[in-house]
Amino acid sequence: MIEQRHEDGSLRHLITLEGLRREEVEQLLQRSQRYVCAPGARPVRSQALRGIQIANLFTEPSTRTRVSFELAGRRLGAEVVNLEVQLSSRAKGESMLDTIYTLQALHFDVFVIRDAEPGVLAHVAGHVSPQVSVLSAGEAHLSHPTQGLLDALTVRQHKGHIEALRIAIVGDLRHSRVARSAYHVFRLLEAHEIRLIAPPALMPEPDEFAGCLRFTTLEEGLEEVDVVMMLRIQKERFSAAALPDGAEYFQRYGLTPDRLARAHPEAIVMHPQPMNRGVEIASEVADGPQSVIRSQVSNGVAVRMAVLETVAARLTA
Amino acid sequence: MIEQRHEDGSLRHLITLEGLRREEVEQLLQRSQRYVCAPGARPVRSQALRGIQIANLFTEPSTRTRVSFELAGRRLGAEVVNLEVQLSSRAKGESMLDTIYTLQALHFDVFVIRDAEPGVLAHVAGHVSPQVSVLSAGEAHLSHPTQGLLDALTVRQHKGHIEALRIAIVGDLRHSRVARSAYHVFRLLEAHEIRLIAPPALMPEPDEFAGCLRFTTLEEGLEEVDVVMMLRIQKERFSAAALPDGAEYFQRYGLTPDRLARAHPEAIVMHPQPMNRGVEIASEVADGPQSVIRSQVSNGVAVRMAVLETVAARLTA
Amino acid sequence: MIEQRHEDGSLRHLITLEGLRREEVEQLLQRSQRYVCAPGARPVRSQALRGIQIANLFTEPSTRTRVSFELAGRRLGAEVVNLEVQLSSRAKGESMLDTIYTLQALHFDVFVIRDAEPGVLAHVAGHVSPQVSVLSAGEAHLSHPTQGLLDALTVRQHKGHIEALRIAIVGDLRHSRVARSAYHVFRLLEAHEIRLIAPPALMPEPDEFAGCLRFTTLEEGLEEVDVVMMLRIQKERFSAAALPDGAEYFQRYGLTPDRLARAHPEAIVMHPQPMNRGVEIASEVADGPQSVIRSQVSNGVAVRMAVLETVAARLTA
Numbered sequence: 001m002i003e004q005r006h007e008d009g010s011l012r013h014l015i016t017l018e019g020l021r022r023e024e025v026e027q028l029l030q031r032s033q034r035y036v037c038a039p040g041a042r043p044v045r046s047q048a049l050r051g052i053q054i055a056n057l058f059t060e061p062s063t064r065t066r067v068s069f070e071l072a073g074r075r076l077g078a079e080v081v082n083l084e085v086q087l088s089s090r091a092k093g094e095s096m097l098d099t100i101y102t103l104q105a106l107h108f109d110v111f112v113i114r115d116a117e118p119g120v121l122a123h124v125a126g127h128v129s130p131q132v133s134v135l136s137a138g139e140a141h142l143s144h145p146t147q148g149l150l151d152a153l154t155v156r157q158h159k160g161h162i163e164a165l166r167i168a169i170v171g172d173l174r175h176s177r178v179a180r181s182a183y184h185v186f187r188l189l190e191a192h193e194i195r196l197i198a199p200p201a202l203m204p205e206p207d208e209f210a211g212c213l214r215f216t217t218l219e220e221g222l223e224e225v226d227v228v229m230m231l232r233i234q235k236e237r238f239s240a241a242a243l244p245d246g247a248e249y250f251q252r253y254g255l256t257p258d259r260l261a262r263a264h265p266e267a268i269v270m271h272p273q274p275m276n277r278g279v280e281i282a283s284e285v286a287d288g289p290q291s292v293i294r295s296q297v298s299n300g301v302a303v304r305m306a307v308l309e310t311v312a313a314r315l316t317a
Numbered sequence: 318m319i320e321q322r323h324e325d326g327s328l329r330h331l332i333t334l335e336g337l338r339r340e341e342v343e344q345l346l347q348r349s350q351r352y353v354c355a356p357g358a359r360p361v362r363s364q365a366l367r368g369i370q371i372a373n374l375f376t377e378p379s380t381r382t383r384v385s386f387e388l389a390g391r392r393l394g395a396e397v398v399n400l401e402v403q404l405s406s407r408a409k410g411e412s413m414l415d416t417i418y419t420l421q422a423l424h425f426d427v428f429v430i431r432d433a434e435p436g437v438l439a440h441v442a443g444h445v446s447p448q449v450s451v452l453s454a455g456e457a458h459l460s461h462p463t464q465g466l467l468d469a470l471t472v473r474q475h476k477g478h479i480e481a482l483r484i485a486i487v488g489d490l491r492h493s494r495v496a497r498s499a500y501h502v503f504r505l506l507e508a509h510e511i512r513l514i515a516p517p518a519l520m521p522e523p524d525e526f527a528g529c530l531r532f533t534t535l536e537e538g539l540e541e542v543d544v545v546m547m548l549r550i551q552k553e554r555f556s557a558a559a560l561p562d563g564a565e566y567f568q569r570y571g572l573t574p575d576r577l578a579r580a581h582p583e584a585i586v587m588h589p590q591p592m593n594r595g596v597e598i599a600s601e602v603a604d605g606p607q608s609v610i611r612s613q614v615s616n617g618v619a620v621r622m623a624v625l626e627t628v629a630a631r632l633t634a
Numbered sequence: 635m636i637e638q639r640h641e642d643g644s645l646r647h648l649i650t651l652e653g654l655r656r657e658e659v660e661q662l663l664q665r666s667q668r669y670v671c672a673p674g675a676r677p678v679r680s681q682a683l684r685g686i687q688i689a690n691l692f693t694e695p696s697t698r699t700r701v702s703f704e705l706a707g708r709r710l711g712a713e714v715v716n717l718e719v720q721l722s723s724r725a726k727g728e729s730m731l732d733t734i735y736t737l738q739a740l741h742f743d744v745f746v747i748r749d750a751e752p753g754v755l756a757h758v759a760g761h762v763s764p765q766v767s768v769l770s771a772g773e774a775h776l777s778h779p780t781q782g783l784l785d786a787l788t789v790r791q792h793k794g795h796i797e798a799l800r801i802a803i804v805g806d807l808r809h810s811r812v813a814r815s816a817y818h819v820f821r822l823l824e825a826h827e828i829r830l831i832a833p834p835a836l837m838p839e840p841d842e843f844a845g846c847l848r849f850t851t852l853e854e855g856l857e858e859v860d861v862v863m864m865l866r867i868q869k870e871r872f873s874a875a876a877l878p879d880g881a882e883y884f885q886r887y888g889l890t891p892d893r894l895a896r897a898h899p900e901a902i903v904m905h906p907q908p909m910n911r912g913v914e915i916a917s918e919v920a921d922g923p924q925s926v927i928r929s930q931v932s933n934g935v936a937v938r939m940a941v942l943e944t945v946a947a948r949l950t951a
Binding site for chain 1: 671674698708907908930
């Protein structure tokens with residue numbers, strides 16, 4: 001496992017939430033909360049990262065997450081540059097490092113990387129100079145740590161302490177980095193119970209998600225839960241899941257008001273977006289009073305500000 | 318029709334010039350004039366929109382207009398982010414709104430939208446939060462309000478009061494948002510006469526452009542006019558217009574020095590760009606002493622600064 | 635040849651290093667050195683170009699050079715906008731100028747242009763307003779002046795005075811703008827000897843690179859040289875060079891530790907990047923103690939800051 005800390009123990013990279021200590025996550029969440037901004041209010045701005053250069057390297061398209069990191073960096077006074085570079089080709093391991101060394105020679109301080117290939121982020125982090133930080137903006141099906149943090153922040157804002165909560169993660173768990181990072185953070189924060197709800201074909205391997213309860217029907221799995229985290233499903237999974245199309249999927253696994261009624265009456269509904277309305281979630285639920293989906297987005301910028309500040313503020317000192 | 322004003326009567330959105338009051342347009346033009354910058358002079362810069370976030374959402378390519386809005390926002394100290402998002406798919410009405418809600422949750426204050434589909438802008442404006450403004454950067458064949466304002470500003474700079482003027486709009490009026498916004502603004506400012514000059518097939522429906530005179534030859538239509546507004550013609554229109562190609566079109570409807578001689582000797586020539594030289598306009602005219610085409614571009618930034626300041630400055634107060 | 639100076643003799647454009655005086659190059663190098671930043675140190679930032687607008691017009695892809703100019707401009711406080719415009723179509727000479735006039739009307743002060751077509755840069759420079767500067771970021775096979783300057787800066791940092799040096803340029807000289815600009819700058823700085831090493835088919839025409847020694851084997855050409863400048867080779871050249879593929883090319887012309895041993899023991903190795911490791915250069919050499927490749931990248935920003943400041947600082951006065 002990649003070492004994510006400086007020698008003095010402070011956080012340097014954020015590639016996975018695995019291996020973080022509980023107090024580190026707590027500090028990140030507290031710092032994030034300071035950057036949370038109510039709808040319609042002016043976002044907090046500072047010059048904490050003035051002079052810091054952040055490279056956004058997205059080799060998979062993701063307007064939402066890219067812009068979220070871009071705004072986070074800019075609100076802290078950093079210089080953010082979006083780059084279209086190819087990192088992921090294994091065959092060209094050295095040329096990938098040449099790209100990284102070049103960006104380093106251009107004095108970028110932070111690389112924000114989204115990549116479809118497992119291991120690219122750790123490979124980069126293992127080769128950059130001591131003053132450079134690597135942040136994941138999503139890695140294959142493995143990890144999406146800032147999403148995990150924003151999910152935890154959102155749950156805490158709405159439900160208070162995590163320890164008492166039953167949390168259900170629903171959908172294509174097998175291929176979901178969102179689910180894996182949620183699992184890591186909620187486990188670390190000692191959620192009372194984490195449930196996985198998915199068609200058998202989309203359930204993760206038995207050796208993953210240790211300690212979770214597994215359900216293959218929504219009806220059973222949602223019983224009395226406090227948090228319902230829906231996942232996005234890709235069209236190409238329907239056949240794998242032995243479900244012919246989105247309509248059939250919705251029939252079996254879509255979150256409808258009826259199904260949600262089985263959860264705790266004050267349960268919140270989350271979704272990482274973009275949503276497939278009428279496939280994994282009904283519009284009545286997505287737009288309903290229990291949905292906290294929009295505050296997830298807003299929390300995303302706050303969390304990325306906190307993470308950027310944590311890894312980069314030392315450079316400006 | 319979409320309500321473009323706040324409850325206190327001040328301008329909130331700018332999606333069309335239809336329905337604006339004359340004094341509102343006059344104020345926008347006066348404010349624009351303050352931002353006009355002579356060639357070679359340093360542009361006016363301010364921090365009036367410091368902390369304001371502007372999202373440039375262009376679903377049709379338009380470097381010119383996009384950059385013009387980007388520079389306008391930046392010169393006022395705002396944060397401008399260019400986004401490649403899909404807004405226009407009708408079938409996905411809700412997913413379009415999800416995108417908008419996401420951007421809102423990221424605390425964007427102004428959406429600048431160019432879209433090929435009629436109604437998208439009004440749909441967005443009808444759903445955004447009270448503090449968010451929607452500005453059109455061109456909507457289908459319907460409306461391009463900042464272009465209309467910059468055209469009016471350009472005419473006023475060169476010809477003084479609009480009331481006394483005969484204005485000819487020439488070319489593919491049927492499909493032109495530039496023509497429609499010019500019509501709205503010059504009508505509001507009570508131009509003496511507005512003439513439409515086009516091949517019959519490119520003439521708008523009879524119930525549009527009320528009160529204008531219609532001509533099917535340039536020779537007649539240009540007689541004694543003070544302003545000649547040329548429109549860009551798309552190649553695919555030639556067959557519709559029963560004209561085989563650009564050369565034939567030029568033969569019949571191209572603005573040549575000879576034809577321009579029929580206009581008032583001090584008439585000005587305008588074009589929204591990009592020009593098809595040798596198709597709708599001869600180079601001698603485009604680059605000649607009566608052309609004010611380049612000052613249109615420069616006025617474009619000034620007008621967009623004025624519009625942005627008008628809708629967004631209240632947010633920083 | 636294009637006049638690159640203002641009437642008062644100061645530098646206005648930088649399209650080629652040909653025709654520059656030695657003291658002009660010396661001044662640029664001295665100014666560059668002030669912006670050089672050690673690895674891990676904070677880059678120098680200033681507001682020297684505050685209010686200046688720079689348009690990055692890259693019609694050939696080049697993340698490295700584009701970002702280098704972007705960072706250079708931003709570190710000096712300028713506004714940098716990346717534009718995707720088409721400049722290079724000869725057939726559309728006038729429409730290319732319309733684009734330039736439009737950008738000028740938007741008050742851009744500096745155009746940074748990379749273009750595959752010889753002559754586009756001079757054509758643009760010949761038509762812009764007196765206060766506008768045109769900088770080459772690479773033109774066809776002809777010229778890449780800021781690369782030439784950064785190469786000279788790198789050599790000087792590592793080897794001191796250029797006059798005493800034997801410099802070898804190795805590879806696809808025939809098609810290389812990097813080689814041509816290196817030749818110009820090292821000639822001007824009176825390098826003791828410039829050697830060209832290439833397969834016969836990739837050697838430039840006899841009337842080019844006057845005064846250089848030509849070698850067709852690395853073994854002979856590298857004997858006792860102080861500087862080895864490797865060039866990138868494009869795959870499509872192998873057949874032209876009568877070499878079937880990259881492996882064969884490496885066999886004959888790749889820079890290996892053995893071959894490098896023929897050079898002076900303190901010789902430095904350079905490469906403009908991106909490298910084809912295992913084709914024109916062995917990884918042991920690219921990453922070895924004689925390689926200064928990464929300091930070239932870092933020097934690139936410093937040189938571009940110096941050039942931008944030289945041509946644009948007068949505008950803010």
